[in-house]
Amino acid sequence: MKFTTKSVDAIKPNLKQQEIPDAAMPGLYLRVMPSGVKSWTLRYRSDGFHRRYTIGKYPKVSLAEARKMAGEMTVAIERGHDPQADKASRYTVLPKNLKDAVKVYIDAYAKVRTVRWEDTLRMFERHVFPEWGNRPIDTIKRRDVVRLIEKVHQQAPIRSNRVLAAVRHFFNWCVSRDALDYSPVMGVKALAKENKRERFLDDGELALLLPVLCSLNSRFAEAFKLLLYTGTRRSEVFGMSWDEIDFDKAVWIIPRERTKKQNLPHLVPLSAPALSILRRLWAERTSNLVFPSTNGSGRPMSGISKAKKALDAAIVAALLEANGGTGDVHPLKPWRIHDIRRTVATGLQRLGARLEVTEGVLHHISGSRGGIAGVYQQHDWADEKRAVLSLWEAHLDLLLKQGEQKLYGGLGNANLTH
Incomplete structure (x- = not known):
């Protein structure tokens, strides 16, 4: 079945658990429990074994979001990454020292999921490490983030937005790894106003x-x-x-x-x-x-x-x-x-x-x-x-x-x- 939001909503539970494949995204299934709870799962093979990964419950995770996440995970799987293994290691405690934690982040996440990870590393090396490099990650407070971004903004306004984005992503990742209870970047706004560029050379x-x-x-x-x-x-x-x-x-x-x-x-x-x-x-x-x-x-x-x-x-x-x-x-x-x-x-x-x-x-x-x-x-x-x-x-x-x-x-x- 090629799902639409309307067709997903219309599927009714029965006495047994149902797993219905989405014809538009290979490997994506809708699981329907007898209780009526619906969730998205991805079936895949890793190291010769069949595996199943739960993406999230419907409708909290929409059909479009499920397809997007399944596509991204399929790419990661083809590159040799196992979502279940990533999930199992999610709560591994990170080094407390910020510089060491960032190195883990770069190796475990940025190099795997992003193209311009070297740019991210350079931003940390140039702007973040001189300020916080030897501090434990749980001592970084919101006021520290604000001061850092204001300092970068004085020299390079647009770059301050990029540094903020990199720092935000890092601390959110730390939260996902259970190394922090909350991100100190939460609520911090970008300082530089950016307009969509339309410049080209005639x-x-x-x-x-x-x-x-x-x-x-x-x-x-x-x-x-x-x-x-x-x-x-x-x-x-x-x-x-x-x-x-x-x-x-x-x-x-x-x-x-x-x-x-x-x-x-x-x-x-x-x-x-x-x-x-x-x-x-x-x-x-x-x-x-x-x-x-x-x-x-x-x-x-x-x-x-x-x-x-x-x-x-x-x-x-x-x-x-x-x-x-x-x-x-x-x-x-x-x-x-x-x-x-x-x-x-x-x-x-x-x-x-x-x-x-x-x-x-x-x-x-x-x-x-x-x-x-x-x-x-x-x-x-x-x-x-x-x-x-x-x-x-x-x-x-x-x-x-x-x-x-x-x-x-x-x-x-x-x-x-x-």
Whole structure:
């Protein structure tokens, strides 16, 4: 039976326990007790054994919530995690020292369930450990959280919201592990107002950005160009490893544990310029990471914000030189590296790409690929993605030539791969 809320409500109890499968979500069952109590369960196999996990009672856990939770647990199971084992270890006492408890949290939860766990760890290392690192977790009070967030807010308002979210999630996790009775973050509000970003670079701005990018001899410039060619996330490009690249097939396959949605690997067709960039970096490789840190940490290189500022400064310098060093110049309006991804999406739509193909390029499981349709829609749009990214490459090359004519009188590089 393919459940609807109406059909679930209509199911009546009988003298025996019933377990009715949901045709829309494999493994999800509705258990109906003779008493009339209804609950959701997930049936699965782990280590060769059949297991059952109780998700929650209906209607406290709605049909949509049950399907979502079952889908997330199915992904975790495929990655080797057993929900029953996780549940059994839920009440394991954590180290009292905050720094040690955070390390357990990162290893046991963040690395397993999130893509950007390294960003979370860096936030703790930079902002939280200096304040609370050696304190027992049960001594952190709400006033401590407020002071921490206010301190971060003075220097970086938006980052204070991110730190608050990370701290909140950590303490909620501590409560779930029975290490704390309550979270000290409860009731603490974010200080910075955030607006939904709509910024993208128009063709005129791209025509200034592209030739300047070509003039910069740095790995950051190469990474930024790959972002422009692929529309992928910053974390995906900077975390790229060589075993994800297939030069013969001209594809980059991002494993699902490195994608934000963590539901399917992300197949990224590589255009000729993108391949040229990667071949050059391959010849210079010193690590399995394409963009490794130079400090030997084994992590991807850092300093993206500094590189972005250097890029902005180079654009201003190129405009000044084009004007003979005199007069006013008009640099790009404030923008962020993540705006490149929105720029690619907007550009593809303007070039006539179908919505579902643009979503495929972005690896978005939303819109036409959302909900239950996304569970069964497994087409990766590889050919269609390659076609629209080829159109995008040609468009960028045209803008590059226009920018070179404006900045350098047509004496520029004439190709993004240089």
